[in-house]
C-alpha cells in the first residue's frame with residue numbers, strides 16, 4: 161500500500177559518496193532546481209573546483225557546510241512518474257548512531273553505500289545492523305566508485321558476497337546489490353556501457369520497483385486515540401462524540417467489535433467519520449474519527465483495538481534502547497516516556513547489556529549509557545502502556561524518553 | 577470459516593489500498609495526524625495564515641482534521657502593510673466563509689515610521705515587519721504553538737527542520753537544541769516561555785501542493801493564475817509595478833503575462849512568466865518547473881540568508 165511513497169534512509173561512511181549520489185538522484189529526476197544547481201556550481205568554483213559538485217547540493221546549514229560535514233538527519237524529496245521518494249539522509253561520521261536510528265525509524269528501506277576500493281568495512285556492518293534493529297527489512301547495497309576499480313566485475317562480486325555473508329546473520333532481510341559510480345553516473349539513473357556485465361536493474365529502478373510491502377495494514381487493528389471530538393450541537397450532529405486518530409495498523413469496519421485498552425471495555429464501531437463522507441472501512445495510516453456504540457470513558461492515550469489478539473498492557477517491559485543525549489542515562493531516575501499518543505512517567509531500572517555495534521557482542525555488567533550507546537534495558541512505568549513488540553508492529557512498539565529538561569534523550573523499541 | 581473471512585478482508589484491504597492510497601492521501605493523513613497532535617499537546621495553538629497556497633492547503637487539512645467540529649484554533653495573519661490587495665480581499669472573504677477566527681497583526685510602529693525594503697534593505701524590513709511582528713503577536717496572545725506551512729523542500733536550510741521545531745523564549749531557533757524526531761512521536765514538551773513551530777506540510781513538495789489543490793479544488797488567491805500584469809524587470813526578476821512607490825528611478829513598467837509562485841509583499845515578490853490560467857495548467861507547469869519557487873522571493877537572496885532569518889525567529 162505504500163507503493164506510491166517510498167521512505168528510505170541512506171547510510172555510508174564519510175566520503176563513500178553519499179552526498180554525491182543523492183545530489184545526482186535529485187538532479188537527474190529534477191528534484192533539484194536549476195538555481196540550486198547554479199548555486200552549487202558557484203560555490204564549487206569559489207572553492208577552486210570546476211563544474212558541478214553534486215555533493216554541494218545537499219549540504220544544509222552553513223555551519224556544517226563550513227566544516228564540510230553533516231550534523232543531523234536531512235530530508236530530501238524527489239519523484240518519478242512511479243513514486244514519490246522521501247530520503248532521510250543520515251551523516252556518516254562518528255555521531256552516526258543516533259542519526260541513523262532517527263532516520264531509520266521512519267524508513268522502509270536503507271541504501272548502504274560501500275566504497276569499492278575499501279569493500280565492506282566495520283561501519284558498513286554497523287549501519288546495516290542499526291537499520292535492521294529499527295525494523296528495516298529492505299536493503300540496497302550500492303557499491304560505489306566502481307570507476308576507481310576499473311569497473312571490474314570480480315571486485316563487485318567479492319564485495320557483494322562479503323556483505324551477504326554478514327547480513328545473513330541478521331535474518332529476514334531482502335538485499336539488492338548494484339555497482340555504481342555516483343560521480344560518473346553509471347547505473348544510478350542511466351545504464352552503463354562500462355559495466356555491460358551487470359544486467360540487473362540500475363539503482364533508480366530498484367528504488368522505483370522494490371515492494372516494501374508494508375505489513376502494517378495486515379496486522380491486527382490498533383487505533384491510538386489522539387483526541388476526543390465533542391463539537392457543539394448542530395442539526396446534522398446533535399450530540400456527537402467521536403475519537404480522532406490515525407489507524408496505526410490493520411483495518412476496521414463499521415459493526416466490528418472492539419476493545420478499549422487499558423480499561424478493557426468492549427463496544428462496537430458505529431461510524432467512521434471524515435469530512436469527505438462516512439466510510440464503511442478504514443485502513444492503516446488513514447486519519448479518521450471513530451464513533452462507538454457505548455458511552456465509555458475513552459480519552460487521549462487509550463487504544464481502540466480488535467477483540468481477538470489485543471495488544472499487551474504493561475507497566476514493566478524490556479526494550480532495546482538507543483541513548484541520544486549528551487547527558488548520560490541514570491538508572492532509577494524519573495523520566496517521561498512517550499509511546500503512541502500516551503505519555504507516562506517511567507524509570508529505567510536495569511541495564512541488561514550494552515551492544516558493541518562493531519563486534520555485535522553484548523557487554524555486561526554496565527551501569528550507564530552514554531551518547532550513541534545501544535543496549536537492552538528494563539523499564540517500569542507508573543501508568544500502563546498498551547503495546548506490541550516492535551518486531552511485530554513498528555507503530556505500537558516504539559517509544560521515546562524525555563528528561564526533566566524536556567529533551568528527548570533516548571529512543572527505544574519494546575521487546576517485551 | 578472465520579479464517580476465510582479474515583483472509584478475504586486482508587485481501588480486500590490490500591487491493592483497495594493499492595488502488596486508492598495515493599501519495600497525496602498519505603501526505604494528507606500524516607498532516608492531519610500532526611495537526612491533531614498539536615491541539616492535543618498545546619494549551620493555545622495558532623495557525624499562521626499567510627494567505628498563500630501553502631496556508632490554503634493547511635487550513636483545508638485543519639478543517640478535515642477536526643470535522644465535524646470547528647477549527648480549534650484561530651488564524652493569525654501578520655500583515656506587513658505591503659500585501660497585495662487581492663490577498664487581503666481573499667483573506668477576508670475566505671475566513672468569513674469558513675467561519676474561522678481571524679487575527680490580523682501589524683507592526684504599526686514600523687509601518688508608521690515608513691519601513692520599506694528600498695529604504696531599509698530587504699533584511700531589516702523583513703526583520704521589523706514580519707519577524708518582530710510575529711514574535712510580538714505570539715507574545716501578546718500567549719500562543720505556545722504556531723502552525724506554519726513551511727516545507728523542507730523549499731530551501732536548503734529547511735531540510736533538517738523538525739515537524740515540532742523548538743524556539744527559545746526569544747523566538748530563536750538553535751540547531752543544537754532541536755530534538756530528535758522518531759516514528760510519529762512528536763514531542764511538544766516545553767519550558768515556560770518557549771514555543772513550538774509546527775510544520776504539518778514538512779514532507780510536501782510544491783508539486784504535491786498543486787496536485788492536492790487540484791484534487792481537492794481548494795480556492796487560492798487569483799494572483800497564482802497567469803494574467804497580463806504591469807511589472808518591471810529587476811536583476812532578472814519580474815517585480816509588480818502597479819504602485820510607483822516600489823519602483824527605483826528609471827524603471828519602466830511593462831505588461832507581461834505572468835503569475836506568482838509564492839506570495840509575499842508587493843515590493844519583494846517576483847512573478848514568473850506564464851500562461852497558466854487554470855489549476856491544472858499550474859500543476860502541470862510546477863511538475864516541470866526548473867527554478868525553485870523561493871528564487872522569486874527577494875528575502876532569500878543576498879548576505880542575509882534564510883538560515884539567519886530562522887535563527888532570529890522568522891519562519
Ligand SMILES: Nc1nc2c(ncn2[C@@H]2O[C@H](COP(=O)(O)OP(=O)(O)OP(=O)(O)O)[C@@H](O)[C@H]2O)c(=O)[nH]1
Nearest residue numbers: 173174175176177178179180215252305341342343
Ligand atoms: N571516483 C569517484 N569518486 C567519487 C564517487 N562518488 C563520490 N566520489 C568522491 O568522493 C568524495 C566524497 O564524496 P561525498 O559525496 O562528499 O561523500 P559523503 O559520503 O557524502 O561524505 P560526507 O558528505 O562527508 O558524509 C568526493 O570527492 C566525491 O567526488 C565515485 O563514484 N567515483
